[in-house]
Amino acid sequence: MARIRTGVRAVGAVLAAAVLGASLAGCSSTGGKRAEDARKAAQAGGRAAVDTPRWTFAMITHSGDGDTFWDIVQKGAEQAAVKDNIKFLYSHHDEAQQQAQLVDAAVDKKVDGIIVTLAKPDAMKAAVARARKAGIPVVTVNSGSAESKAFGALTHIGQDETIAGEAVGEELNKRGRKKALCVLHEQGNVGHEQRCDGAKKTFKGELRNLYVEGTNMPDVQSGIEAKLQSDKDIDAVVTLGAPFADTAVKAKEGAGSKAEVDTFDLNEKVAAGLKSGSLGFAVDQQPYLQGYQAVDLLWLYKYNADVLGGGKPVLTGPQIVTKDQADELEDYAKRGTR
Secondary structure, eight states: OHHHHHHHHHHHHHHHHHHHHHHHHHHHHHOHHHHHHHHHHHHHHOOOSOOSOOOEEEEEEOOOTTOHHHHHHHHHHHHHHHHTTOEEEEEEOSSHHHHHHHHHHHHHTTOSEEEEOOSSHHHHHHHHHHHHHTTOOEEEESSOHHHHTTTTOSOEEEOOHHHHHHHHHHHHHHTTOOEEEEEEOSTTOHHHHHHHHHHHHHOSSEEEEEEOOTTOHHHHHHHHHHHHHHOTTOOEEEESSHHHHHHHHHHHHHHTOOOEEEEESOOHHHHHHHHHTSSOOEEEOOHHHHHHHHHHHHHHHHHHOOOOSTTSOEEOOOEEEOHHHHHHHHHHHHTTOO
């Protein structure tokens, strides 16, 4: 009798697995909450698609606490790590010296690969050099494309910030804007300066920079609002990160301004803003792809000595996103991959 019951349980388990597999396949094709639940389950208990050694990769970014952009980067990296049989370590600090110390800690752990951002490259140069001296391959991501090769990184993955800024200037021209405000929320970040400088290069109107303290949203809002109140000719506000777009909309409303609010980067709120018309356009640099490709490229290098880019950055943007694409991207943004 025990053997019969065991057999019944085994058959039931097989049938349950088959039903579950079929349901997951159906969910992934239709999207929505079921597909998201399936994705989370697969990530939690997913199996590697390769049989290479379980290498350890560390990603160290310049993110501050609560920055949703970096949640998307991290999610892409984590999913690639599951596929590539990688133990993935993530750490971050918005102070450059602290970020460099986190790189040093990863070197001390003798990780097999390091992914790092170079928002403030001068402060990161020595730490990256120590990693390379220890024989650890390095991939830079998101910021620091100009310094990546000189620092000895295998490649850089992200958007060229100057090109992205130029795309913004061209888009503002198409929209007939005459006077724009470029809101920089992190002083000393070379990528942010490059974005505004690029926009200024192609924009036929007047563009001015406004520096705010990005860790203090009330300060960001009051700074933008004061500028819009004092200069009624400003007809466009460009923020350099998705979390600041909604704050800029509130500042615009508080100032009674008719300026269009546009932003770099995409998330769920930005997609909804594009859809409703409270935002004009967004510049998507595909952060999920940055994280995913960084892990994948390190794995390829460890496995097969492969390097992409031919000495040039591997570009993930810019892509100008408007209301026309909002519906298509909203579901992806809701699940945290765009």
